[in-house]
Amino acid sequence: MSIHLPPRGRGTATNPHNRFAPNRSVVEDDGWYQEVPLTQGTTVTLETAKSIIARNSSPDIPFDRSINPYRGCEHGCIYCYARPSHAYWDMSPGLDFETRLIAKTNAAALLEQQLSKPGYSVAPITLGANTDPYQPIERGYALSRATLEVLLRYRHPVTIITKGSLILRDLDLLSELAKLRLVSVFISLTTLDDELKRILEPRAAAPKARLRAIRVLRDAGVPVGVLLAPMIPMINDMELEKLMAEAKAAGALSASYVMLRLPLEVAPLFEEWLQAHYPQRAEHVMSLVRQSHGGEVYDSRFGSRMRGEGVFAELLAQRYSLAIKKHGLNRRESFQLDCSAFCPPGGQMSLL
Numbered sequence: 001m002s003i004h005l006p007p008r009g010r011g012t013a014t015n016p017h018n019r020f021a022p023n024r025s026v027v028e029d030d031g032w033y034q035e036v037p038l039t040q041g042t043t044v045t046l047e048t049a050k051s052i053i054a055r056n057s058s059p060d061i062p063f064d065r066s067i068n069p070y071r072g073c074e075h076g077c078i079y080c081y082a083r084p085s086h087a088y089w090d091m092s093p094g095l096d097f098e099t100r101l102i103a104k105t106n107a108a109a110l111l112e113q114q115l116s117k118p119g120y121s122v123a124p125i126t127l128g129a130n131t132d133p134y135q136p137i138e139r140g141y142a143l144s145r146a147t148l149e150v151l152l153r154y155r156h157p158v159t160i161i162t163k164g165s166l167i168l169r170d171l172d173l174l175s176e177l178a179k180l181r182l183v184s185v186f187i188s189l190t191t192l193d194d195e196l197k198r199i200l201e202p203r204a205a206a207p208k209a210r211l212r213a214i215r216v217l218r219d220a221g222v223p224v225g226v227l228l229a230p231m232i233p234m235i236n237d238m239e240l241e242k243l244m245a246e247a248k249a250a251g252a253l254s255a256s257y258v259m260l261r262l263p264l265e266v267a268p269l270f271e272e273w274l275q276a277h278y279p280q281r282a283e284h285v286m287s288l289v290r291q292s293h294g295g296e297v298y299d300s301r302f303g304s305r306m307r308g309e310g311v312f313a314e315l316l317a318q319r320y321s322l323a324i325k326k327h328g329l330n331r332r333e334s335f336q337l338d339c340s341a342f343c344p345p346g347g348q349m350s351l352l
Helices: 083-089 095-099 107-115 143-153 165-179 194-200 207-219 237-250 266-277 282-291 311-327
Strands: 043-047 065-067 100-104 125-127 158-162 183-188 224-231 254-259
Touching: 083 095, 083 266, 095 100, 107 143, 125 143, 143 165, 158 165, 165 183, 165 207, 183 207, 207 224, 207 237, 224 237, 237 254, 237 311, 254 311, 266 282, 282 311
Parallel strands: 043 100, 065 125, 125 158, 158 183, 183 224, 224 254
Antiparallel strands: none
């Protein structure tokens, strides 16, 4: 098996075949030596989206609507379950997912239009369900900030999922939303090991930066929980209790976890990553992954795909349950958002 180390700051070095493409390109040595440097830069395509609120009916997900201002994610997390979605845009779920991004430049305007439609029923919108709303390119495009401005203007509740410390840029909006019980934030916390973070989530915020984000948000009155996602056997699962202790110390109110998921093209990308960085334990890691998913690298069934099954998964669940009780990270009531204040564009806001 040929192992390709990723360029610095990227999660993978390869671009697996786009499963929807009718043709496959294969590199062949024709005898002429030519060194072509691997493209490492990020390119962004601007898109005028037709819709911005995505709906889902999954029983595994605690929300029914979400907004993703960007397609692809520069954080480059090797395990990202969203990678296969890049194939829909005729790009690879591999390096393309990290370097060829799409920005929905009309996200805020389109959201305002959709909120004003007759019959719109309010419920919390999740910002960043597929790709991170505070990935590095948000610094320049500010699409997530513009989206929050619309949601605040019309008193619409929002839940944010991110591993980007850039969220603190928008503390002014988040504190105002929090005063109205219109926002909750979930910080993805995967490891406390800087070196593991560097190869696992190359361009995401450092562990200390995420813990600082939790502290600053809590000081501003924003309810914050942590997502320990994913838990990877023999890679970061041993950090579960320490992650929860540090999250509690930073002020987090809740914690939840997700077992590693390897749908479609994510599986070969992750296995290549294991061979590149942990060759001695790669076989053991994948064995535990299969044991937790009925002998397969991925189980798509609702009810088991997030937590897994079998001895390893059950032990992880027990450890989580004990740590939740020890640290009191189960204050779910803090995340109940107010839907009654919503006033659609063109409507009359209450004076109370």
